[in-house]
Amino acid sequence: MGGIHPREAARHHAKVAGDTISRAFQEAGIKPKDATIIAFSQGPGLGPCLRAGATAARTLSTYLNIPLVGVNHCVAHIEIGKLVTDAKDPITLYVSGGNSIVSAFDAGRYRIFGETLDIAIGNSIDVFAREAGLHQQKGLPFGAIVERLAKEGKELVHLPYSVKGMDLSFSGLLTAVVRLLKNGKHSLEDLCYSLQETAFSMLTEVTERALAHTEKKEVLLTGGVGANKRLQAMLATIADEHESRFCVVPKQYALDNGAMIAWAGILAYKQGITTPVEESFVRLKWRLEDVKALWVEP
Ligand code: FE2
Numbered sequence: 552m553g554g555i556h557p558r559e560a561a562r563h564h565a566k567v568a569g570d571t572i573s574r575a576f577q578e579a580g581i582k583p584k585d586a587t588i589i590a591f592s593q594g595p596g597l598g599p600c601l602r603a604g605a606t607a608a609r610t611l612s613t614y615l616n617i618p619l620v621g622v623n624h625c626v627a628h629i630e631i632g633k634l635v636t637d638a639k640d641p642i643t644l645y646v647s648g649g650n651s652i653v654s655a656f657d658a659g660r661y662r663i664f665g666e667t668l669d670i671a672i673g674n675s676i677d678v679f680a681r682e683a684g685l686h687q688q689k690g691l692p693f694g695a696i697v698e699r700l701a702k703e704g705k706e707l708v709h710l711p712y713s714v715k716g717m718d719l720s721f722s723g724l725l726t727a728v729v730r731l732l733k734n735g736k737h738s739l740e741d742l743c744y745s746l747q748e749t750a751f752s753m754l755t756e757v758t759e760r761a762l763a764h765t766e767k768k769e770v771l772l773t774g775g776v777g778a779n780k781r782l783q784a785m786l787a788t789i790a791d792e793h794e795s796r797f798c799v800v801p802k803q804y805a806l807d808n809g810a811m812i813a814w815a816g817i818l819a820y821k822q823g824i825t826t827p828v829e830e831s832f833v834r835l836k837w838r839l840e841d842v843k844a845l846w847v848e849p
Contacts, residue, residue, distance in 0.1 A: 554677065555648075561599030568607040575809060583615055590816020593621030593826070594834035596649070601833035609828055620816040621826035624807075625652060625839040629661060630818055631811035632773040636798035642767045644758045644786065647774035647807075648673035651719060651754065652839065653761050656847050660840050664761040665717035672750055673776045675721040679746060682729045683739055697743045698779050704744020708737050714753050717760065724749060751782045759789040766793075773800040818846040 576583060591608030594601055605621075612619040629643050642664075645652045651667040670678075673694065680693035687693060710727050713720040728746050731737055737745075762770060770790040772783065783799055790797035804810060822845040 554674075554681075555597070557597040557599045560597065561603040564600055564603035565606075568603065571809075572607070572611070583611075586615060586617060588612075588618050588620050588816055588820050588825070589615070590620040590622050590812050590820075591831075592624045592627070592812050593831065594624065594837035596624055596833075596835065598833065598835050601835065605831060605833050609831060613828070618820070618825040619828060619831055620820050620824060621831055622812050622815040622819065623837055623839060623842045624812075625650065625654075626661060626842050626844065627811040627815035628773050628805075629654065629771070630815045631804050631808070632771050632798070632800040634814060635804050636771060636800060638769045638771045638796070638798045640767055641769035641771035641798065642758060642762050642765060642795075643771040643773065644754060644777070645774045646672050646754065646772075646776035646782070648677060650774065651721070653717070653754075653757050654839060655761060655765050655767055656844065657765070659847075659849070660842060660844055662840050663838070664764070665719060665757040667719045667721055668715065669720050669722040670725065672719075672721055672754065673774070675725045675750065676746070676776070678725060679728055679732070679742075683732055683742075692775065694776055694779060697747065698781065700740050701743040701747045701781065703740040704738070704742075706737070706741045706745075707748060708741055708745040710745055710749045712749055712753060714756055717757055719753050719757060721750060721753075747779070747781055751779070751785050754782065755785040755789055758786060759793070762789065762793050762795060767795065769796045769798060771798045771800065773805045775806050777805050778802050822846050 589608050589612040591604050608619060628645050640656060642655045649671050651672045652663055653665040654661045654663050676697050677693045680697055685696050711723040713723055728742055732742055770786055772786055777799060787797045
C-alpha cells in the first residue's frame, strides 16, 4: 500500500534534526542560550518518529539546562489554529493523514465529539490515489491531485456513507471505491468526485451536529486535508447556517509544523507545566481529551 515507513521516517528525522534545529534558531534570530524551554511532540503518533524527536529534545534540554515540555500533537494543531485565525472557542475539525477529529473545549479539556473508528480521511485518499496509480507530482500531495480530478467528475456514484453516532468510518468507503476502480465501469474523475462528496459530507454532518449541540460561534478547519476547497465550501455552508465564523488555518500552520509544538509548549509552560525527563517517554495513543488544558479560559 506504500506510505510512510515509520523506521525510515525516524532515521530521516534523526539525520536532519541538527540542521533543522540550527536553521530554526537562525530564522528566529535567537541563540540556543536564549531559549527558555524545549517543547516536543510527545504523542500521539508513530513510535520511532516520536522517539527521534523526543531524543533530540531531551539532549537539547539537558545540554542547555532548561525544562522540557511534552506537547500533545492534536492540542498543538488546535492552539496554533486559534492563534493564527484569532478563533477564541471553536469547534475544530482536524483532518490529516493520521487523524479525523471533531473537537471543542468543554470543562477544562478539548473533548472529542466525533472521530474516525478506523482509518483517517487523509490516509483513505492517499491509499485510493496509490491504488489508482496516481503519482505524487512535484510539491503536489495526493489529496490535491484527487481534488483536481474530482472537479472533472460528473456522476455521483453511490458509496457507503458511514456515520455511527458521532463517529466516522472510512474503511468500508475505501474498500468500495477501490473495488469500483478495479472493475473499470466508472471514470477516475467520477470516483474521485464521489469519494470526496461522500467522505466530506460525513465529516460535515458530524461537525454540524457538534456545532448545533455546543452552540459555539466558530468553526476551525485544520490538518492537511483542510486545504481541500470542496471540504472548505461544505463547512463554510454549515458555519453560515449556524451564524458561526468559519476559520481555515493557513497551510503553513495546518500541516504538521514545529511552530505549533513550540506555541502549545509556551501555553503549557506559562501554567507551570513541564515534563521531567523521567516522564518524557512518548505516548503513541495519547488522547486529546486526556490533556488538562489549563491555559484555556473557560
Ligand atoms: Fe498532525
